[in-house]
Amino acid sequence: MPKNKFNYLACIFCGKNQYINSPNRPPFGGNQIEPLKYKIFQVRQAEGRGNLGKGHGGFQLIPEESLNIEEMIEREPELVEQIKERLLIIVKAYQKAGIITSEDLRTRKAKA
Numbered sequence: 001m002p003k004n005k006f007n008y009l010a011c012i013f014c015g016k017n018q019y020i021n022s023p024n025r026p027p028f029g030g031n032q033i034e035p036l037k038y039k040i041f042q043v044r045q046a047e048g049r050g051n052l053g054k055g056h057g058g059f060q061l062i063p064e065e066s067l068n069i070e071e072m073i074e075r076e077p078e079l080v081e082q083i084k085e086r087l088l089i090i091v092k093a094y095q096k097a098g099i100i101t102s103e104d105l106r107t108r109k110a111k112a
């Protein structure tokens, strides 16, 4: 690979991409995320940068006001439906390509 070319992995869900620094270690920081517990609906508060020091400030997550997907079902039903539709489009496409099999969907345990 030429030194001026770099590998990125684009997210199939949202299209954002991430630099892959090693071919053996894809940038799936999200691997540790538990799908039902992770607060995907995030309420954040703008913080001043002046007195917080380097690496602080910006938009700080307020966990107690943020919601995981189960908590979103009642409060944000349209968003939940949009997420579901996108997930189904991805799963169906990967099934069509043989990457995901029906067996995968039956036997793989979802992390709760």
Ligand SMILES: [Zn+2]
Pocket: 011, 012, 013, 014, 015, 016
């Ligand atoms: Zn994404």
